[in-house]
Amino acid sequence: MIWVIARREIGAMFCSPLAWILLAVIQAILGFLFLSNLDNYYLMQPQLMQFENTPGVTDLVITPLMHVAAIILLMIMPLLTMRSIAEEKRNRTLSLLVSAPLSMSEIVLGKFLGLMLFVFILVTMLMLMPLSLYLGTSLDSGKLLSIYLGMLLLLATFSAIGLYLSSLTENQTIAAVSTFGVLLMLWIIDWKWGSVTVLSYLSLLQHHQSMLEGIFNSSDIAYYLLLIVGFLVLTIRQLDRERLL
């Protein structure tokens, strides 16, 4: 059942031009950055050769690239998640799902899985660029895997937060803007008072940074999973609560 909804979600995304345009824009911008990073690396390479234990191409090209990718996606993911529930509410199609023999959790998980399928396609496409470097050089596969997982978890968190904020309103623009606000807040929360442990634990940036550097820390994973599960439960509760109003 979850799968039926997820398939409809991903189908609807690719039926409209939005998904294609998002993929194209992200790919174009990151392609440009990737090439410029690579060029910088070429220029620096003779100097780097003089030292031992210098950072490799993975650290100098791919990690910064994915860092930028995360920030771009922070701006773009709200556009993708905004329609999930808000659009169904506006068009009064939510009652189709609610009247069907489905639980709220199945509906929400279906929507989330649909978003995750898109995220999976997106991140896999992004990773193809760094992977192409295998043609000419050797890469740190462990680190690449950590980056890949890190991106998936980060975007899953974005999706869960976006899904929740989309369930609060009928208005897609409000959903998008508030999602963007929350994500950005979580991103910059430790800029000023980074020494306060609570704030630095809450910061998306901190956890993402360590995964990009290839540090696979269970506390980072726990952080992401906690946010994902938390916001999914909130979404389910929100939809259940609306029947009482």
Add this chain to the structure above:
Amino acid sequence: MTEALVQVENLSRFYQNHRAISHLSFTLKAGEVLGFLGPNGAGKSTTMQVITGNLAPSEGEVSIAGHDILEAPKAAKRHLGYLPEQPPVYRDAGVDEYLRYCARLHRIPRGQVMASVDRVKQLCGLEDVGRRLIGNLSKGYQQRVGIAQAIVHDPQVVILDEPTVGLDPIQIREIRTLIRTLGSQHSVILSTHILSEVQATCDRVQIIRAGELIYSASTESLNQGHESSVRLALRKTVPLEALSCVAGVDHVEALEAGRFRVFFAPDTNADALVATAAQQEWGLYELIPEQQSLEDLFIELTHTEEAVAG
């Protein structure tokens, strides 16, 4: 099978402090078409939404085919097909694609999806538009897609909220025929504010006003029970008293020149009146039995109560 398919007991629903429906109780038997009638804002849609689990009841219970909508929602919704006021269609989907999705949502096994979709498309007259986008269809066709969606899984209970709103007269007639067809296999609850629709399609009618059930009867008894007056047209001028003297006549009302409305005492008919008219050569040329129409009843019921309330 005479067991009640839908059982609503003492149902109330509040929006904050506003009481939308209060202490509503009724049942729907298998194979019955129940018309739910009421002025705008009487609580028809709210009742439908509560029965289908789209809203939670504030008080009371709803059970469908023996399953409580709150305690066993999945089992209850399995037997339900629901068309809300606004058909819940995805404008960006094709008709076939959308109906297949609905069939899957209602847990129809993958192998039977195509057959179910074809069946409802034929029932609802959608064979020619299968590949078109729902958003490009006319309102009438969208409405039909909405009905198709409600019956694709062959539910025991079909709930239709104002299914003929915004349709042209021919489409309305088609939808009514469709509802009658549905009524032979399914139990149907039909909400509407169009009175002739209820008379044309329903076995039983319930009138709801300000959230309260104020009338419930079968449409048959409605058509039979009130043939107690006739309109009479006479060529000759006849005094009112002469008419009132005829056996079985209760009282007479004079209308425009030569026309009267004659009320009969209970259990009598126009025989004596016709005989007398012929005998006395009154020149009887028109005799129209008057039925109390649903409309009269509706206006009477909703109006008198308003007068009391005011």
